[in-house]
Amino acid sequence: MMKSPTQAKPMDGIAVERNATPPLSAETPNVDQPRYTQRETLLTMLGVLLVMLLASLDQTIVSTAMPHIISELQGFDRYTWVTTAYMLTSTVMVPIYGKLSDLFGRKSIFLIGVSVFLFGSALSGAAQTMNQLIAFRALQGLGAAALLPIAIAVVGDLFTPRERGKWQGVTTAVFGLSSILGPAVGGWITENTTWRWVFYVNLPIGLIALGVLIFLMPTLHRKVAKTKIDYIGAVLLVLGTVPMLLGFTWAGGDLPWLSVQIIGLFSFALVALVGFFIYEIRLAHRGEQPIIDPRLFKNSIFSISILVTMITNMGMFGSIFFLPLFAQGVMGVSATNSGLLLSPMMIALMISSVISGQLISRFGKYKWVAIVGLLITIAGMYLLYRLNVHSANLDLSVAMIVVGLGLGFGMSTYTIAVQNVMPDKIGESTSALTFFRSIGSTVALAAMGSLMSSAYVPxxxxxxxxxxxxxxxxxxxxxxxxxxxxxxxxxxxxxxxxxxxxxxxxxxxxxxxxxxxxVGLTQGIHNVFILSLVLMVIGLVAALFLKEVPLRGSMTRKKTQTVDDLTTEVESVSPAMLH
Structure with a gap:
């Protein structure tokens, strides 16, 4: 008996498409993502790239201007809190936005996220105290949580896993551009106008992005059988994640690790998170829509990817965040030049990411790319570890170039691997990957800030x-x-x-x-680099257990269309004609 159009499967690893594409379904297993028209694809990618530019530009500009900000607002003791607050709120909301985008469409979530992000940016620029800035950055994070993870999920909607490798270069070019321009622009703004413009500069870019989202981008709506929102799961997730991250932030700095407050925070977080996963399991068994389906972890590729990205992101984020502090505080580099010093690393990251993306698309494999990237990153972290008070700009630049080359190889590898084995859960799995990656970043930033401060005084x-x-x-x-x-x-x-x-x-x-x-500051940052190096080594060991599953999909759309035509002709044959 002939299969119906909704049951047809890929032929010889090539994505099967339809002239009349059925609605996306989060419940449809073992099928490649549907194709959209060229106009829909280009307009959607335009919106995605603008959103990525908005989010990544903000992060790079603010990190370079932070030394001047904390100097003016007298908040060195809360140096990491400006970013920690941002990461805290964005981390908690990522899986919630991811599930909502599956239920109600990517476009509406983009609009909400960008609007909240811009409002938070305006308030951050007007902040008069360090505490106000921290609060407004937290509001920014609530909006930012909907930007990057949903953008990555949209790429998964538009292209097959093998095609996504090629698009990795395009999306990474945005990160590379913002990472090169952001620090330099942030430093120039800080020295020539006021640091407040590092937040106000988001407004014109954000308004353009809003215009594209509203008038040009299709909805990309996934229709699901049930659209009941998991409110209880969302509350439990917040109640578990926030105390946990606060505990890691305060422990070892403001409060001793074994203090009643820290133990209380971790205990409360543990109870809430256990309750969250128990409740999510119940929802999944009832056939409803949990925010994070615990059954995802039964897939070894998903579990290993979560582990590796968490560990490596802890090493990457923690070390990179302290590079401007080292350049300005120890080497005496100006804010503008410290931003320029970061450019070689970002250029190297951009180049290696484009190359690795092309290689993944060409060969349809990803594990060796991940391992090579980690080996190079470890070498770069070792060079950072060797920096001292007498290091020259060249020493720092060489170390950052090597780190950038390694990071570029693994920037999107794990997302491609996860989306490849979970084509029917792209939004949920991508947001979960981003969620755990963000947790790693927040914990690392808090822990490394505490490590740096505690090592400086002695x-x-x-x-x-x-x-x-x-x-x-x-x-x-x-x-x-x-x-x-x-x-x-x-x-x-x-x-x-x-x-x-x-x-x-x-x-x-x-x-x-x-x-x-x-010397004291160097020793504090030196300890951060040691921890980063150790984390990267652990990440390499974990990556060795990553399974290799050939990427689905074709190299070119021309091949796919040929199969489409053949499939359409076959499916047009009636049962009567077969007798």
């Missing part, structure tokens, strides 16, 4: 000459327990003027103090 005091400890007032030395002076040229100038009153000997004392502060 290293600074150990670097002080013994005669200075006896000569200088204890109050002056304790004031330098915060290395904020390295990030403020004005403060350094005022301090030098004060010591210059005591003649040449005063200038020598000033130089020794500043050198000790640099």
């Amino acid at each position: 290293a600074f005091h150990n670097a002080l000459p013994a005669n200075l400890k006896l000569m200088l007032p204890a109050k002056l030395i304790s004031a330098l327990d915060n290395p904020n002076i390295l990030l403020s040229p004005d403060a350094q100038k005022q301090m030098l003027q004060q010591f210059s009153k005591y003649g040449p000997q005063g200038k020598v004392i000033y130089s020794q103090l500043i050198e000790a502060v640099k």
Whole structure:
């Protein structure tokens, strides 16, 4: 008996398409994603790329301007909180937005996300205190959670797994462009106008993106049998994730690891998360729509990809975030030039990502790409570990280039692998992958910030000459327990003027103090790089267990269309004609 159009399967690994494509169904297993017209594809990708540009440009601009921001708002002790708050809210909302996009369409979620993100950007630019900035960045995160993960899911809707490798270069070019322009623009804005414009610059880009989404982008609506929203699961997820991330943020810094508050946060988080997964299992067994289906973890490719991306993202995000701090605080590089120093790494990342994407599409395999990328990244992390107070700009640039080459190889590899084995759960699996990756980033940032701060003070005091400890007032030395002076040229100038009153000997004392502060900060960041290196090695070991499943889909649309024509002709044969 002939199969109906909705039952037809791929032929020889080539995606079978229809002239009349049926609606997307999150419940339809073992089929490639449907094809859209060329106009729909191009307009959709235009919206996707603009959204990616908006989200990635914000991250790169803000990270470079952060040293100046914390100097003006006097918030070194909350240095990591500006990003942690952003990551906290965006992490919690990612799987919720992912499921909603499956239920109600990608376009509506994009519109909500971009609107909230722009509102948060405007408020962040107007912040008057560090606490206000942290709160408004959290609001930004609520919107940002809908941007990148849904954009990646849209690429999964439009193309077969093998085709996605080629599009990896296009999407990565946006990241590369924003990563190159963002730090330089952020540094230039900070030094020539005010840091507030690093947030206001999102507004014109965001308005353009909104226009494209509203008027040009199709809905890409996946029709499902049931559209009941998992409110209880969402509440349990928030109640579990937020205390857990707060615990990692405060532990070892503001509060001891074994304090009642930290233990209480982790205990509450554990209970809520266990309750969340139990409830999600019940929903899945009833045939409803859980936010994260626990049965996804039965797939080894999904589980290994989650593990590797979490671990490697912890090493990557933690180390990269502290590079501008090292360049400006230890090497004395200006905000603009520290942004330019990051450019070689991003260019290398862009080049290697384009090459790896082409190789994945050509050969239809991904495991060797992931392993090669991790090996190169480990070499780059080792070069970062070797940096010290006397390192030159060239030393830092070489290390970042190697890190960038390695990171580019694995940037989208695991997403392609997961979407390849879960074609009927692209939105859910992609958002889950992004969710756990974000958790890794947030935990790493909080832990590494605590590690840096706790290592700085003893290293600074150990670097002080013994005669200075006896000569200088204890109050002056304790004031330098915060290395904020390295990030403020004005403060350094005022301090030098004060010591210059005591003649040449005063200038020598000033130089020794500043050198000790640099040594302390270097040691703190040095410990961060060590942890990053260890994490990358663990990620490499985990990647060795990743299964290789040949990527579905054709290399070219021409082949696919030929099969379409053949399939259409075969399916047009009536049962009577077969007798």
